[in-house]
Amino acid sequence: MKTILVVDDEEDIRESVKLILESRGYNVEMAENGDDCLKKILSAKPDLILLDIMMPGLPVDEVVKQITDINIAFMSVVRISEARKRGLCTQDNIVDFIQKPFDVGDLIGRVELILGE
Amino acid sequence: MVWDDEGFSLKKLLFSKINRKLTFLFAIVGLVAPALALFFFYNISVSILSDSLPAEQSVMLETTAAIIITLLLAIDAGVIGFFVSRSISKPIKELYMVTKEVQKGNFNVRTNIKTGDEIEELSVAFNNTTTALAKLDTERKEIDNAKSEFLSITSHELRSPMTPMKAQLQMLEGGYFGKLTKKQKDSLKIVVRNADRLDKIIVDFLEVSRIEAARLKFAFKETNIKDLVEETVEFMNGFAKEKNVTLDLKIDKLPIIELDPDRTSQVLRNLINNAIKFSKNKSKIEIRAKHVDDHILFSVRDYGCGMNSEDQIRIFEPFYQVEDHSVRKHGGTGLGLTICRGIVESQKGKIWVESKPESGSTFYFIVPLKPVEEIEPIKVLFSPRNKIERKLKEEFKSILGPLGMGEFNELKGKNALWKEDLFKYVTSLTRQHILNEEQGKFFKNRIGIVFGNEKDVINDKNVTPTSIFEVVK
Ligand SMILES: Nc1ncnc2c1ncn2[C@@H]1O[C@H](COP(=O)(O)OP(=O)(O)OP(=O)(O)O)[C@@H](O)[C@H]1O
Ligand SMILES: [Mg+2]
Numbered sequence: 271m272k273t274i275l276v277v278d279d280e281e282d283i284r285e286s287v288k289l290i291l292e293s294r295g296y297n298v299e300m301a302e303n304g305d306d307c308l309k310k311i312l313s314a315k316p317d318l319i320l321l322d323i324m325m326p327g328l329p330v331d332e333v334v335k336q337i338t339d340i341n342i343a344f345m346s347v348v349r350i351s352e353a354r355k356r357g358l359c360t361q362d363n364i365v366d367f368i369q370k371p372f373d374v375g376d377l378i379g380r381v382e383l384i385l386g387e
Numbered sequence: 388m389v390w391d392d393e394g395f396s397l398k399k400l401l402f403s404k405i406n407r408k409l410t411f412l413f414a415i416v417g418l419v420a421p422a423l424a425l426f427f428f429y430n431i432s433v434s435i436l437s438d439s440l441p442a443e444q445s446v447m448l449e450t451t452a453a454i455i456i457t458l459l460l461a462i463d464a465g466v467i468g469f470f471v472s473r474s475i476s477k478p479i480k481e482l483y484m485v486t487k488e489v490q491k492g493n494f495n496v497r498t499n500i501k502t503g504d505e506i507e508e509l510s511v512a513f514n515n516t517t518t519a520l521a522k523l524d525t526e527r528k529e530i531d532n533a534k535s536e537f538l539s540i541t542s543h544e545l546r547s548p549m550t551p552m553k554a555q556l557q558m559l560e561g562g563y564f565g566k567l568t569k570k571q572k573d574s575l576k577i578v579v580r581n582a583d584r585l586d587k588i589i590v591d592f593l594e595v596s597r598i599e600a601a602r603l604k605f606a607f608k609e610t611n612i613k614d615l616v617e618e619t620v621e622f623m624n625g626f627a628k629e630k631n632v633t634l635d636l637k638i639d640k641l642p643i644i645e646l647d648p649d650r651t652s653q654v655l656r657n658l659i660n661n662a663i664k665f666s667k668n669k670s671k672i673e674i675r676a677k678h679v680d681d682h683i684l685f686s687v688r689d690y691g692c693g694m695n696s697e698d699q700i701r702i703f704e705p706f707y708q709v710e711d712h713s714v715r716k717h718g719g720t721g722l723g724l725t726i727c728r729g730i731v732e733s734q735k736g737k738i739w740v741e742s743k744p745e746s747g748s749t750f751y752f753i754v755p756l757k758p759v760e761e762i763e764p765i766k767v768l769f770s771p772r773n774k775i776e777r778k779l780k781e782e783f784k785s786i787l788g789p790l791g792m793g794e795f796n797e798l799k800g801k802n803a804l805w806k807e808d809l810f811k812y813v814t815s816l817t818r819q820h821i822l823n824e825e826q827g828k829f830f831k832n833r834i835g836i837v838f839g840n841e842k843d844v845i846n847d848k849n850v851t852p853t854s855i856f857e858v859v860k
Contacts, residue, residue: 282551290554293563347546351604371550371586374557 304328494521598729601764739802
């Protein structure tokens, strides 16, 4: 069973994403900020990280710099053009950008595509 | 300050000029010198020549003396006049020039008049006023930025709760938590529809805030317009089919130009969406794009309900929806065209509509072949545009008489109510001798004033300051 780490400072979003992905048979772990995310990576060993790009605490570019061997998909209310402008989408392991508010079917489709199912 | 308690008096001003410098000059040159001259001239001539001169020659001598005095007086008056007018008109001219700068919105100019009289005091008062204006102007800009900032922050904040809300609703609807009864489904549908509506409003607000702050992102890249329009139309076909409307697309070969495909497609989608919304079932919508001069002209034509000329101006205002188009039936926020206008005008394009009630509307927009270097901030909320059009309408009526209304509407139809267009139009009127030169200038002046800027007219050397004063009054 594949594990997905959902990182978002908003509990309702974390819970919603967890519900959706669990319904598809994934194991879902959650983190509420960058530091928390880095800690959880060690214990949960996720196959994919869904990462909000606007969170209090450790800036997201600092977070992604420390993750080199796990695929990351950004989730954000801002547009991808804005994220690019902030120089956020440069790393190779950043594989997708999910626009919030997302469509449930779309989210599932993207995750399955990344995880190769 | 003198002005505060006593007010301005021209008499006092003139007297002050004469008192200080000129009374002395006047007395010497004007009165004493000629009197002395007369005295000596007459005395000498009489004492030397008194015996030898015949009576008539002594009369001539007197006359000569009188003429010399008169001459001296005349020169004197000229000299005084020159100095008086120079010492008054020079600082006034300076004040005038600086006032013009202020009128153009440049509040950083100051006069530097050191005449030591009331004009200097006037200049000091003027400088204080400009300082105050500059302060107000800075404050206004700050408030304006704060408004845009506020709009942007709130729209982002408003958008984040939409994410979990929509996700949960979709899961409920999708049966993730069990099968729903029909009543539950119907109820949920209403909630979903309104959540979508709310989200669209928030997205539109964000877009408006971006337009106002010139933060609209454009990614210009070489684009095949034909492909772009075809893809957009393909995308909209789904909506068109629901209403049995055909989208008819004809595009000639077009040059490949640099533009932002997403933004252009966004404008097209908005226009086509409206066209579908306001068409009857089974009607046709024609979409065209062609190369005209230095721009590409896009058009979306429908055979739907159309609108009158008053509404044609107003539909580009935020939240404006034509009343009898029964908002309820069509939904929408009334921000679609506002955003289109923002996107188009930010890159120095234009958007306009030609329409007739009951026979349909054609929306046009143009995009320059060369992308703009700098995105312009466009005031789309609380835009002064409508006020400007109303004022222009009055000018047309008062200057061109009954002819004016027709002309105004025609120009408006062509979206030619912009300053440069109007100046060109007035020039064509004078060329055709419909207006004489004077009237043409007057008209341009009035137009300049409506747009709150007279720069072009001021620099026209044929227009004397007096004629501007007349116009301004
Ligand atoms: N093709 C058209 N034919 C007739 N009326 C139109 C047409 N397009 C726009 N209008 C009028 O202009 C109004 C404003 O249009 P606009 O696109 O800004 O808002 P909307 O379509 O009502 O809402 P939104 O686009 O925000 O969902 C419309 O409500 C309608 O009354
Ligand atoms: Mg619309």
